[in-house]
Amino acid sequence: MRVSAWQMTLAMLRLPVIAWHLGRAGALGHIAKITLLPGWMRHLCGSLDRLVRSGNARRDAGGALAEALIRLGPGFIKFGQALSTRADLIGPEMGHALSLLQDRLPAFPGALARRRIEAEAGMPVSDLFRRFDDEAVAAASIAQVHDAELADGRRVAVKLLRPGIHRRMQSDTTLFYSLASLLEWMAPNLRRLKLVTAVDQFTQISAMELDLRLEAAAAGKLAENMADDAGITVPWVDLEHTTSGMLVIEWVDGISIDDVEALTAAGHDIGKITEAAARTFFNQVFRDGFFHADMHPGNIFVAADGTLVPIDFGIMGHLDFGERLFLARLLTAMLDRDYEAVAKLHADAGMLGDHVPLAQFAQSIRAVADPVMGKALGDVSLGTVLGQVLQLSTRFEITVQPQYNLLQKTMMMAEGVARQLNPQADMWTLARPLASDWMRDHLNFARRAETLVEDLLMLATRLPRILDALEERRNEEAPQQARQGGALAISLLALGLALLALFI
Numbered sequence: 001m002r003v004s005a006w007q008m009t010l011a012m013l014r015l016p017v018i019a020w021h022l023g024r025a026g027a028l029g030h031i032a033k034i035t036l037l038p039g040w041m042r043h044l045c046g047s048l049d050r051l052v053r054s055g056n057a058r059r060d061a062g063g064a065l066a067e068a069l070i071r072l073g074p075g076f077i078k079f080g081q082a083l084s085t086r087a088d089l090i091g092p093e094m095g096h097a098l099s100l101l102q103d104r105l106p107a108f109p110g111a112l113a114r115r116r117i118e119a120e121a122g123m124p125v126s127d128l129f130r131r132f133d134d135e136a137v138a139a140a141s142i143a144q145v146h147d148a149e150l151a152d153g154r155r156v157a158v159k160l161l162r163p164g165i166h167r168r169m170q171s172d173t174t175l176f177y178s179l180a181s182l183l184e185w186m187a188p189n190l191r192r193l194k195l196v197t198a199v200d201q202f203t204q205i206s207a208m209e210l211d212l213r214l215e216a217a218a219a220g221k222l223a224e225n226m227a228d229d230a231g232i233t234v235p236w237v238d239l240e241h242t243t244s245g246m247l248v249i250e251w252v253d254g255i256s257i258d259d260v261e262a263l264t265a266a267g268h269d270i271g272k273i274t275e276a277a278a279r280t281f282f283n284q285v286f287r288d289g290f291f292h293a294d295m296h297p298g299n300i301f302v303a304a305d306g307t308l309v310p311i312d313f314g315i316m317g318h319l320d321f322g323e324r325l326f327l328a329r330l331l332t333a334m335l336d337r338d339y340e341a342v343a344k345l346h347a348d349a350g351m352l353g354d355h356v357p358l359a360q361f362a363q364s365i366r367a368v369a370d371p372v373m374g375k376a377l378g379d380v381s382l383g384t385v386l387g388q389v390l391q392l393s394t395r396f397e398i399t400v401q402p403q404y405n406l407l408q409k410t411m412m413m414a415e416g417v418a419r420q421l422n423p424q425a426d427m428w429t430l431a432r433p434l435a436s437d438w439m440r441d442h443l444n445f446a447r448r449a450e451t452l453v454e455d456l457l458m459l460a461t462r463l464p465r466i467l468d469a470l471e472e473r474r475n476e477e478a479p480q481q482a483r484q485g486g487a488l489a490i491s492l493l494a495l496g497l498a499l500l501a502l503f504i
C-alpha cells in the first residue's frame with residue numbers, strides 16, 4: 001500500500017482524537033512503557049496519560065488498549081486483533097489481552113438489511129428467501145449474519161457487509177500505514193520489526209474480508225482440502241446468490257467447541273474432539289499450507305455426530321512449501337529439545353545477524369522452552385511462551401517474519417480453545433507423531449528435489465561440449481547425421497525418463 005502526502009496529512013489530523021481515546025482508557029501510560037519507542041515519544045505518552053486519564057480507566061494494559069480500540073471503531077478493532085501477534089512489540093500480557101478482543105458491534109436494522117439484499121441480488125427478498133429473519137444472530141465490525149431459508153427450503157446463514165464499511169476501512173488503513181511509515185522514519189531501530197510490511201499484510205487481509213466472494217472461494221478451497229479428512233466438514237456455499245457484499249452459506253447447527261458442559265451432556269468424547277482439532281489444525285498448516293486464521297471458539301462448532309464444523313472464512317493464512325518445511329524442522333527440533341538446531345535454523349533463515357552468538361541464543365531459547373515441554377495445557381500458556389520467545393527478538397535483533405504473524409495468532413486462539421476443551425491435554429504428545437510423519441514424507445521429497453537440481457546442473461555444465469560436438473559434425477554425411485540425430489533423440493528421451501523417475 002502507498003499513500004500520497006495529502007492522504008498522510010489527513011491521517012495525521014486524526015491523531016488528537018485517537019490520543020484522546022487512548023488516554024481516557026488509560027492505554028497511553030502503558031504505551032509509554034514500550035522500550036522500543038524513542039525516549040521523547042514515551043515521555044509524551046506518559047505526560048498525556050497523566051493529563052487525560054479518566055478516573056475509572058482500566059489498570060491492566062491489555063484491557064485499557066482493548067477498550068480504546070473498541071471506542072475508535074471497526075478498523076481499530078481489527079487492527080488490535082492483528083496487533084495481538086506482535087508480542088515482540090507490545091509484550092506478552094498485552095498481546096494475550098488483545099487476542100481476546102471481541103469483535104461485536106450493534107446490528108444495523110432489518111429493514112436496511114433487506115434493502116442491501118435486494119441491491120446485491122437484484123430481486124425482492126421474498127423471491128430469494130422463503131423466510132428471512134430481520135433480527136441478526138451475530139453482528140461484528142465488518143458484517144452481520146441473519147438466519148434464512150432459500151426458496152428450495154435449505155436453511156442458510158446470510159452474511160451482509162455493513163453500510164459504508166469500505167470507506168471507513170480505507171480511512172483507517174491509510175492512517176495505520178502513515179503511522180507505521182512515520183515510526184520507521186523517526187525510530188530507525190524499529191525497521192527490523194517491518195511495521196510497514198505488517199500493515200500491508202493487514203490491508204490485504206482487510207480487503208479480502210470486504211469481498212465476500214473471496215470468503216466463498218476460501219470456504220470452497222478448504223472444503224476440497226478437507227474432503228477426505230475424518231472428523232471435520234466445511235459448510236457448502238450458495239455460489240449462485242453470493243456477491244461481493246452478501247454471502248449465502250449453509251446454516252450450521254451444533255455446540256460451540258468451548259462449551260464443555262454442553263458437549264459432555266450431549267455424550268461427546270472430549271478427548272477425541274481434542275485429537276481431531278489438533279490433527280485438523282496440523283493438516284491445514286503443514287500438509288496444505290492453507291489454514292483458517294480466525295479460530296476463536298465462536299467459529300468452531302461440534303455437530304451431533306462429533307464432527308468439527310468451522311465457520312467464517314474471511315481470514316485465511318497461506319504458507320509456501322519452504323516456510324512449512326522451516327516450521328516443521330523447527331517444531332521437530334523443539335520437540336527433541338535440540339535448541340542448538342533451533343538456533344541454527346533461525347540463522348540459516350536469515351533471521352539472526354552475523355554478530356549474534358548461536359550458543360547464547362540457543363541457551364536463551366532453552367531457558368524459555370524447557371520449563372514447559374511435556375506439560376499439560378492447564379499448566380502452561382503457549383501464548384505466554386510465544387511472547388517470551390518473540391521478546392528475544394529485541395535482545396538478539398531478530399528480523400521479524402510477517403508471514404508467520406497470522407499463524408502465531410491462530411496458535412494462540414487454538415491454545416485458548418484447547419485449554420477450555422481439555423486442560424489436561426499434552427499438545428506436544430499430540431504434535432510429535434504428526435510432525436514426524438510429515439517430515440519423513442516431505443524430507444524424502446526434498447532429497448529427490450535436491451538430486452534433480454544436481455543432475456540438471458551437471459547437464460548444464462556438459463551442454464556446451466555437446467553443442468560443440470554437434471557443430472563439428474554438422475558437415476558430415478547426411479545419413480550419418482540422421483543416425484547421430486536419432487541417437488541424440490534417444491539419449492534425450494532417456495534423460496527425460498530419468499528425470500521423470502525422480503518425481504515418481
